[in-house]
Amino acid sequence: MTERTLTQEYGAVPPEDGPAGAHQAKRDKAADRAAVRAFRPSRRVPAVVVSVLLTLLGLLVAAETVSALVGAPLRLVPYDRMLGWAASTLWSNPLFVLGSVVVALIGLALLITALVPGRPRLLAVRSHDPDVIIGLRPKSVTRALAHAAEEVPGVHTAHATLRSGTVAVTPTTSGWDKERFAQEVRAAVLTRLAGLDLVEPYRVTVDVKERK
Template sequence: MSTGAHGADEPVTTTLGDQAMEAPLGGATIRVTDRPPSGAGRAADRAAMRAFRPRRTVPAVVVAALLTILGVVVAAQTISALAGRPLRWVAVDRMLVWAASTPWNNGLFLLGAAIVALVGLALIVAALVPGRPRLVPVRTGDADLIIGMRRRSFARALAHAAEGVPGVHAARASVRGHTAAVTATTSGWDRERFGEAVHTAVLSRLVALSPIEAYHVKVNVRERK
């Protein structure tokens, strides 16, 4: 974990990790800790991540639709040809002549093969690489109890934590990827201590929410005009 406090133009950045942190707040000391989960806790974390993982619905529907259309065309062509009345939706004869007369190093053939290979690779990557969860999974310690927060609600909770610091007139937060950015507005006093207080309050709220994934916290302090 790294902590720091700067002026109004430099954000305070903190990464919530697996170590403990002590930070001053109004003369007192708050200790926040993010301990690694136990074996059962890790199983519960994996269950929550799987539950909220995107299902890749759009690529699956597109591929399924294309394969269905291709299967219908092939079946119709085959059945009609066996019945003696070929539909000729696809110019199979011309395709066979072209394939027989085209060398492997033909530019058009290589371009088509490259496009098909890239599309196939993209589909494999989409199927294997996990996407970002639709919700923010929070730690419960129970694989049968899965809880997730909307990202907007998660960001709003961090903003409310910043607004609870004395001297804060307003605060807003946004969550993009694994970064939570909080902007606090004050009338202007000791910005260094103020930044420490805001970032400690945000970290405390993060610990209370207990998200499964680690978040990098950036706190920016602005003076009220």
């Protein structure tokens, strides 16, 4: 049984044709988007750090500029010495290169943190109602999928992990036909996954281990 067949057989019932079905389809999509937004991991710590640093830098520049304009520079930052050092320092100076590399790495780390999505604390489940938000803990999902794999005859234990839209299942068996076990375990996990009715799609990979 293929993944597409399992999705069609055990997934959500497709909406009926006509205005009522179209309205329900739009409502389902709105509910899915609301659930995904609700459980989307936020980047509060990096955002707070960057905003605080930028605010302090802006206040410092404003204070130095205003004080210089009124004829009483605060000189909170020794920029005269900094400008003198910059004017007398070559681009090839190891200290200058090291400082540039450190600044570039910090900026790159902040950029990656902002762009790469974090791991959600809850996985969105279809509710078919934008006002109803349902989520499952990733640990609960992996436990349920591992239990589904353990229900396959011949499987002693199983372990499941979630990463980047993939469910990786590792069942342990004492049988020799690993390919058959992999197919049966994948079918069982897909069935349980379809029953959970998660909003985000996941593909299933199976790596059968032989029991020693």
